[in-house]
Amino acid sequence: MTERPVIALDVMGGDGGVAVVIAAAELARERYPRLMFRLYGPEALIRAELAKAPRIAAEAVIIHTDTKVLGTDKPSQVIRRGRGTSMGLAIEAVRAGEAHAVVSAGNTGALMSMAYLSLRTMEGIDRPALAALLPTLKNDSVVLDLGANTECDAENLVQFAVMGAVFARTVLGVERPRVALLNIGEEELKGTDELKEAAALLRAVALPMEFMGFVEGDKIGQGDVDVIVTDGFSGNIALKTAEGTGKLVTGLLAEAFKTSWLTRLGYLLSRGALRALRAHLDPNAHNGAVMLGLNGLVVKSHGGANVRGFANAIGVAHDLVVADVARRISDDLANFRAHRPGPAALETAAR
Amino acid sequence: MTERPVIALDVMGGDGGVAVVIAAAELARERYPRLMFRLYGPEALIRAELAKAPRIAAEAVIIHTDTKVLGTDKPSQVIRRGRGTSMGLAIEAVRAGEAHAVVSAGNTGALMSMAYLSLRTMEGIDRPALAALLPTLKNDSVVLDLGANTECDAENLVQFAVMGAVFARTVLGVERPRVALLNIGEEELKGTDELKEAAALLRAVALPMEFMGFVEGDKIGQGDVDVIVTDGFSGNIALKTAEGTGKLVTGLLAEAFKTSWLTRLGYLLSRGALRALRAHLDPNAHNGAVMLGLNGLVVKSHGGANVRGFANAIGVAHDLVVADVARRISDDLANFRAHRPGPAALETAAR
Numbered sequence: 001m002t003e004r005p006v007i008a009l010d011v012m013g014g015d016g017g018v019a020v021v022i023a024a025a026e027l028a029r030e031r032y033p034r035l036m037f038r039l040y041g042p043e044a045l046i047r048a049e050l051a052k053a054p055r056i057a058a059e060a061v062i063i064h065t066d067t068k069v070l071g072t073d074k075p076s077q078v079i080r081r082g083r084g085t086s087m088g089l090a091i092e093a094v095r096a097g098e099a100h101a102v103v104s105a106g107n108t109g110a111l112m113s114m115a116y117l118s119l120r121t122m123e124g125i126d127r128p129a130l131a132a133l134l135p136t137l138k139n140d141s142v143v144l145d146l147g148a149n150t151e152c153d154a155e156n157l158v159q160f161a162v163m164g165a166v167f168a169r170t171v172l173g174v175e176r177p178r179v180a181l182l183n184i185g186e187e188e189l190k191g192t193d194e195l196k197e198a199a200a201l202l203r204a205v206a207l208p209m210e211f212m213g214f215v216e217g218d219k220i221g222q223g224d225v226d227v228i229v230t231d232g233f234s235g236n237i238a239l240k241t242a243e244g245t246g247k248l249v250t251g252l253l254a255e256a257f258k259t260s261w262l263t264r265l266g267y268l269l270s271r272g273a274l275r276a277l278r279a280h281l282d283p284n285a286h287n288g289a290v291m292l293g294l295n296g297l298v299v300k301s302h303g304g305a306n307v308r309g310f311a312n313a314i315g316v317a318h319d320l321v322v323a324d325v326a327r328r329i330s331d332d333l334a335n336f337r338a339h340r341p342g343p344a345a346l347e348t349a350a351r
Numbered sequence: 352m353t354e355r356p357v358i359a360l361d362v363m364g365g366d367g368g369v370a371v372v373i374a375a376a377e378l379a380r381e382r383y384p385r386l387m388f389r390l391y392g393p394e395a396l397i398r399a400e401l402a403k404a405p406r407i408a409a410e411a412v413i414i415h416t417d418t419k420v421l422g423t424d425k426p427s428q429v430i431r432r433g434r435g436t437s438m439g440l441a442i443e444a445v446r447a448g449e450a451h452a453v454v455s456a457g458n459t460g461a462l463m464s465m466a467y468l469s470l471r472t473m474e475g476i477d478r479p480a481l482a483a484l485l486p487t488l489k490n491d492s493v494v495l496d497l498g499a500n501t502e503c504d505a506e507n508l509v510q511f512a513v514m515g516a517v518f519a520r521t522v523l524g525v526e527r528p529r530v531a532l533l534n535i536g537e538e539e540l541k542g543t544d545e546l547k548e549a550a551a552l553l554r555a556v557a558l559p560m561e562f563m564g565f566v567e568g569d570k571i572g573q574g575d576v577d578v579i580v581t582d583g584f585s586g587n588i589a590l591k592t593a594e595g596t597g598k599l600v601t602g603l604l605a606e607a608f609k610t611s612w613l614t615r616l617g618y619l620l621s622r623g624a625l626r627a628l629r630a631h632l633d634p635n636a637h638n639g640a641v642m643l644g645l646n647g648l649v650v651k652s653h654g655g656a657n658v659r660g661f662a663n664a665i666g667v668a669h670d671l672v673v674a675d676v677a678r679r680i681s682d683d684l685a686n687f688r689a690h691r692p693g694p695a696a697l698e699t700a701a702r
Contacts, residue, residue, distance in 0.1 A: 074540065137602050147535055150543060184498055184587040189425065192501060192584070217591030221599030233543070234588045236535040237581075240568030241589045245596035248572030251488050252631055253604070256624035266621030273607035273614040280603055 004034045005321040006099045007314060008090040011041035012068035014105030015304050018042070021105070022049035022056075024310035029055045031311070032318050038099050040086040042066055063089055069106050071303070075113035082114055091118050094296035101297035101317040103288075105305055112148055115291055115298040122326060124333040125293035127152070129160045130232070130300070131167050132289035134242065135281055138223030142168045142177075145232040146239050146289060152231035154197035157181065161202055162332045163292040164227035165209040170323040171316060174226050176208060180215035182230035182238065190214065198229075204341045207332055217241075246281055284309030288316035292329070297321060355385045356672040357450045358665060359441040362392035363419035365456030366655050369393070372456070373400035373407075375661030380406045382662070383669050389450050391437040393417055416440055420457050422654065426464035433465055442469050445647035452648035452668040454639075456656055462649065463499055463642060470645040473677060475684040478503070479644035480511045481583070481651070482518050484637040485593065489574030491637060493519045493528075496583040497590050499642065503582035505548035508532065512553055513683045514643040515578035516560040521674040522667060525577050527559060531566035533581035533589065541565065549580075555692045558683060568592075597632055635660030639667035643680070648672060 011021040018041060029035050036059055039046050043064040050057040069078055069087045082088040087106050093099040095118045104111050112130065121128055131144035144164045149156060161179050168177035181199055183191040188199070191214065202211045215225055217238055230238065253274075257267040267274070279285060283302055287309040291298040297320050301313035362372040369392060380386050387410055390397050394415040401408040420429055420438045433439040438457050444450040446469045455462050463481065472479055482495035495515045500507065512530050519528035532550055534542040539550070542565065553562045566576055568589055581589065604625075608618040618625070630636060634653055638660040642649040648671050652664035 074538075135599070137599055150535070182588065184501070184584055184591075187425075217588045217593075218595035218598070220592055221595040221602075230588075233535055234585055237533065237568045237585045237589050238592045240535075241571055241592045242568075242596040244569035244572040245593045246600055247569070248486070248488055249597055249600040249628075249632065252628050253625075256628045257621060259624045259627070263621045263624040266617040266619070266624075268617070269620065270608060270614045270617030273610045273617075274604075276610070277600075277603050277607045281600065 004036050005101075005318055006036045006038060007317050008038045008040060008093040008099035008102040010087045010090045010102065010104035010106055011039050011046060012086040012106070013303070014301060014310065016306065016310070018045045018049050020305070020307055020310055022046065022053050023307045024314060025056050026053035027307060027311040028314035028318065031315060035314070035318055037061070038063060038090070038093055040065060040090040040093075041068070065089055069110045071107050073107055073110055075109045078107070078110040079113055079117060082110060087111060088114055091115050091298070094298070095119055100321040101299060103299045103301060103310075103313050103317050105301035105303050105310060105313075108147070108300055111298065111300055112291060115294055119294040119296040119298070121293050122295050122330065124330065124337070125159050125163075127156050127159075128291050128293035129163060130289050131164055131292055132239070133171070133286040134220060134239070135286060136221050136223030139226070140172060140286060141220065141223060141226055141228055142172065143220070143228045143230070143235055143239060144292070145230065145235050147232045147236035148291065149232040151233070152194060154194045154201060157194065157198035157229055157231070158201050158336065159293065159333065161198070161209070161227065161229045162207065162336060163329055164229055165207065166325055166328045166332065167290065167292060167320075168226045169208070169328075170325055171319050172226060176210055177226035178210045178212050178224070179227040179229060180212040180225045182228050182234055183214035183216065186214045186216060201340065205336050205339045207336060250278070250281070284312065288313035290316060290320065292325075295326075297325070355387050356452075356669055357387045357389060358668050359389045359391060359444040359450035359453040361438045361441045361453065361455035361457055362390050362397060363437040363457070364654070365652060365661065367657065367661070369396045369400050371656070371658055371661055373397065373404050374658045375665060376407050377404035378658060378662040379665035379669065382666060386665070386669055388412070389414060389441070389444055391416060391441040391444075392419075414440055420461045422458050424458055424461055426460045429458070429461040430464055430468060433461060438462060439465055442466050442649070445649070446470055451672040452650060454650045454652060454661075454664050454668050456652035456654050456661060459498070459651055462651055466642055466645055466649040470647040470649070472644050473646050473681065475681065475688070476510050476514075476644035478507050478510075479642050480514060481640050482515055482643055483590070483640035484522070485571060485590070486632055486637060487572050487574030490577070491523060492571065492574060492577055492579055493523065494571070494579045494581070494586055494590060495643070496581065496586050497640060498583045498587040500583040502584070503545060505545045505552060508545065508549035508580055508582070509552050509687065510644065510684070512549070512560070512578065512580045513558065513687060514680055515580055516558065517676055517679045517683060518641065518643060519577045520559070520679075521676055522670050523577060527561055528577035529563050529575070530560045530578040530580060531563040531576045533579050533585055534565035534567065537565045537567060552691065556687050556690045558687060601629070601632070635663065637663075639664035641667060641671065643676075646677075648676070
């Protein structure tokens with residue numbers, strides 16, 4: 001694209017407030033000099049922070065609002081009266097074509113509901129999916145859906161696979177991503193009918209990905225698959241369980257180092273390496289869950305993201321905008337529709 | 352119970368073969384002197400190993416068979432021709448009342464299918480559930496179902512909660528276990544209709560447990576809940592993801608320690624504590640997934656369990672037999688049925 005990428009920022013969304021968001025925009029601009037920002041939130045506060053952000057201050061557009069979505073707001077409430085909030089206005093900017101993407105660290109349910117209602121799904125996509133990067137022993141993997149859709153049919157899963165593969169090509173730079181469906185066994189017989197049908201469809205059509213069949217939850221951390229496709233319920237369970245287990249192991253590790261003066265000394269000597277381990281697992285390094293499949297890009301930052309974390313979320317938005325992800329998804333879906341087998345051929349492929 | 356507990360052992364099931372199973376039985380007998388064993392497998396091999404197991408050798412009953420279920424056998428194959436295998440005969444012993452429980456380290460799918468068909472569900476239970484212990488920052492937690500049932504309704508989940516609570520009272524020794532339903536959010540509005548209805552039912556009836564509502568996957572490792580109830584698909588995903596993440600973090604840790612001579616020295620000094628950490632996470636310490644809800648107890652050991660791991664699985668079987676778990680489950684279910692609210696009252700409770 002020759003146009004400069006414009007990102008709409010909900011400056012009131014995160015736990016760190018306006019200061020973190022503006023500092024993150026400044027940092028992101030350092031990495032991507034062509035980025036432009038539209039800032040949604042309280043003007044006086046934004047101006048005060050912009051005084052410390054010389055790179056973006058001159059070109060940033062401020063759209064004032066004092067109201068914001070709260071973490072405790074239910075999606076139904078937000079849908080009724082969220083339009084004037086910093087989040088609602090930032091989404092609206094994408095719908096109106098004033099911005100290419102919106103980044104918010106606010107209430108996930110509210111962001112997904114408002115974005116869905118305002119932007120609507122792109123042609124060929126029945127439901128949007130929430131995708132994010134997870135750390136592995138090798139490169140990061142993309143996992144989707146992470147909670148937008150509790151129940152999914154085979155078509156949804158195929159669409160998620162297509163979107164996840166485009167995401168991996170763009171953000172991870174993997175030319176031909178290895179894609180697998182999350183299941184409770186690797187054998188063809190295991191799992192729900194939806195999963196079996198989705199596997200048959202992905203096997204039947206040549207798409208710009210390496211379809212690997214089914215993968216179990218214990219393989220997520222191995223990094224042998226680039227894209228893990230699942231319904232939102234299982235995806236959310238897997239993501240949260242991985243987070244919890246990560247905390248469990250690092251918590252036990254911290255206790256283990258405290259057992260004696262010898263282990264304390266051991267900790268002191270190893271702490272550089274342990275810091276690298278923590279950095280590898282740090283959610284801020286993998287920040288930016290993306291809602292894919294809407295007419296416009298929506299990036300959700302962790303609520304607790306620091307400046308670097310929020311800047312990473314902006315970076316993800318930048319990469320997806322510059323790569324014209326929506327067009328790529330459209331092309332792959334058109335290709336899929338043109339070559340998808342009929343029910344009889346699918347029956348044969350499923351054997 | 353005044354009778355001595357009799358355990359039927361499939362000696363051909365695990366990767367470690369007959370030697371591990373017999374040595375494990377010997378170790379378990381050391382802990383529980385009243386245990387008796389029926390051993391299903393090749394007689395000559397069993398006799399050779401019993402020569403090294405003086406505690407159990409005299410009283411052990413050997414039932415000879417040369418055939419076994421393979422790890423690659425599909426449940427459908429096993430159901431047709433699994434009866435004469437070491438696993439099939441050991442299950443049959445429970446059905447015939449010759450043993451109180453069966454322990455096998457063989458093919459999980461085959462064990463569950465054969466046990467289900469042979470033993471059938473106990474009265475008041477629609478489907479059996481696979482339960483296991485997971486390490487947490489505090490005490491172990493029980494998680495069920497772990498893969499026996501891909502899809503579950505509210506009644507199934509309530510029955511799992513009752514069985515899981517009995518399991519926690521027996522094996523963990525928690526008098527009033529805290530029980531929660533695994534969900535993708537803690538709010539009442541989140542999740543499937545089945546989960547919401549199960550929550551309303553568990554809230555409405557006073558059972559010997561503390562019902563905590565919904566819990567997310569990241570709380571599994573915290574140890575603030577004793578029993579986590581879920582359908583088999585999500586449970587399997589959560590269990591496998593936890594395993595995979597545990598391996599990821601310990602793998603990264605091992606790499607971190609190799610980065611320099613300083614970190615290597617740090618490792619040497621800390622290795623006692625790190626060994627304790629590994630032990631805490633070692634699957635052998637938490638061995639023995641239990642199939643609950645059948646007319647007879649079925650304990651599944653990890654295929655790769657060592658002597659200590661398999662002995663732990665036998666120990667779990669012993670505890671459940673001695674505590675007369677089946678009767679406790681029956682009592683709690685009868686209590687639930689007697690007090691369960693009608694649909695109208697449930698509707699009110701769900702608000």
